[in-house]
Amino acid sequence: MFGNSTSQPGSLSRRSFVGLGALGAATLAAALTGCGSTGGDKAAAGAGGSGTPSYYPSDYSKLIDASKAEGGALTIYSNTDQENWAPILRDFKAKYPWTKVSADNLDSDEVFQRQLSESATGKAPADMLVSNAVQAWSSYASKPDTLMAYDSPETKQLPEFAQLMPNVWAMSLDPVGIAYNSALMKDAPTSIADLAKAVSANPGSFKDKITTRDVKGAWGFSVSQAFAQGNPDAWTGLDAILPSARPETSSGTQKEKILSGEYEAGFFISSAVGYPAEKASGGLLKFVLPKDGTVVLGRGIGITPKAPHPATAKLFLDFVLSEAGQNAVAEGGLSSYRDNVELTEGRHTYQEVEKLAGKDGIIRVPYKVVPEADVTAFVSKWNAKLGK
Structure with a gap:
């Protein structure tokens, strides 16, 4: 699907940086303080x-x-x-x-x-x-x-x-966040768990009204797998959201469909699209970083x-x-x-x-190839939750 090579290091909890190994969160923070x-x-x-x-x-x-x-x-x-x-x-x-x-x-x-x-x-x-x-x-x-x-x-x-x-x-x-149509969603979802609660409270109204990235693409796989690895409670929220979600292949497409009202919200949206869209929309589209784990x-x-x-x-x-x-x-x-x-x-x-x-809420994605078997297993699980 994406090729194969060396395996990815074991995942760490959300309160560290996924796959950073010996560098660690403390060393990274120190490096940032003295960088530039x-x-x-x-x-x-x-x-x-x-x-x-x-x-x-x-x-x-x-x-x-x-x-x-x-x-x-x-x-x-x-x-x-x-x-x-x-x-x-x-x-x-x-x-x-x-x-x-x-x-x-x-x-x-x-x-x-x-x-x-x-x-x-x-x-x-x-x-x-x-x-x-x-x-x-x-x-x-x-x-x-x-x-x-x-x-x-x-x-x-x-x-x-x-x-x-x-x-x-x-x-x-670049962080990955949640984008939503403020005219359709009055209560801002500040986390994946928040979005899951909203969907669970009224699943009928959210059916096919949530978008996420297609995990068969390299970008969608990387951010989705990183969140699932970096947040120990990830699947609790994802299990509630994914049956109502539809995948798209680009954040640009997701942005346009959220603005048009086809989707009420989308998660795992690139900030490269989300930040400029929020500024240009005059407040119609809002972009937030999930408090329960922001993939970078x-x-x-x-x-x-x-x-x-x-x-x-x-x-x-x-x-x-x-x-x-x-x-x-x-x-x-x-x-x-x-x-x-x-x-x-x-x-x-x-x-x-x-x-x-929050420093403990950042999930950084290491530049390591995930084995093909692990990719296939994750994609299959994800798409089964979507009903695909």
């Missing part, structure tokens, strides 16, 4: 070239010159909306005016399927891949020769968990092994991880994680998620 540059991006320009931080390599200007020689073109395959990309691409071009970035918005699994199929033909135009479909990313990156090796100078300025896998970094750390996904970014424009791809990766890049990430509706991001209205950060959901 201390004004590094605003430091005096280093020897690497005009405008580069002092901690960049002394010969970084050669990478800039190489990007100019490439023509500055860049193709990105991603499952990220144009609304999320807009500030990032705007600020990257402002810093490197000769660049021209094309960021395709594909389905979560299609990002990797397309790259693999095109690589097999010897004609792969993508320079970079961006996706928060953890299972698909992990399966793809576990194969040989699927990523270019690169050591970003920003890595040491970031918390340890920023590098999700070798040569894969977190562009953002790293949105992975990496460079393809035979990127047609490798220098520009490296510049882009460094920019996205930088202080300026993380501010643009937050402006676009994704959740940045550097501790010096400007918290103006409409911007969201991982630190904010900690405050809203």
Whole structure:
């Protein structure tokens, strides 16, 4: 279904970070406290070239010159909306005016399927891949020769968990929440348990009025399984909700159907869609982080092994991880994680998620491949609850 490889570590309780192993919640919290540059991006320009931080390599200007020689073109395959990309691409071009970035918005699994199929033909135009479909990313990156090796100078300025896998970094750390139509649901569901109580109290009115993600897709599987593993009481609520729910393959589709009233609410909605939709809807759509466990996904970014424009791809990766890049990430509706991001209205950060959901309520998803047998068992159980 998603491929097979190494097995996933045993799950931890919700009051820790699923699959983080020795890092642990306490270490992660400490890392977050000290993460980010201390004004590094605003430091005096280093020897690497005009405008580069002092901690960049002394010969970084050669990478800039190489990007100019490439023509500055860049193709990105991603499952990220144009609304999320807009500030990032705007600020990257402002810093490197000769660049021209094309960021395709594909389905979560299609990002990797397309790259693999095109690589097999010897004609792969993508320079970079961006996706928060953890299972698909992990399966793809576990194969040989699927990523270019690169050591970003920003890595040491970031918390340890920023590098999700070798040569894969977190562009953002995005929470997954509940979205609901405030005109149809007067009582805000602040948790999966709340939503389950509402459905149980009036199952007839909620029949086919709740949406969740299709667990046959890599993204839907990752978030659903993470919640089920990270919350010991998860199935109590899910057992009540799933018989009334209908699966969809994208958060964008879920958003539109919640706004139209086809659905009253949806759970496991990406904040990359939920946050901007709440702002644009004038209050009709509300987006909340479940108090009984908020799943957080790293949105992975990496460079393809035979990127047609490798220098520009490296510049882009460094920019996205930088202080300026993380501010643009937050402006676009994704959740940045550097501790010096400007918290103006409409911007969201991982630190904010900690405050809203509580550090003990965060369920982070490790970039590990789940064995195919475990995937099949979970999908079968989930779909049986849906009545599929």
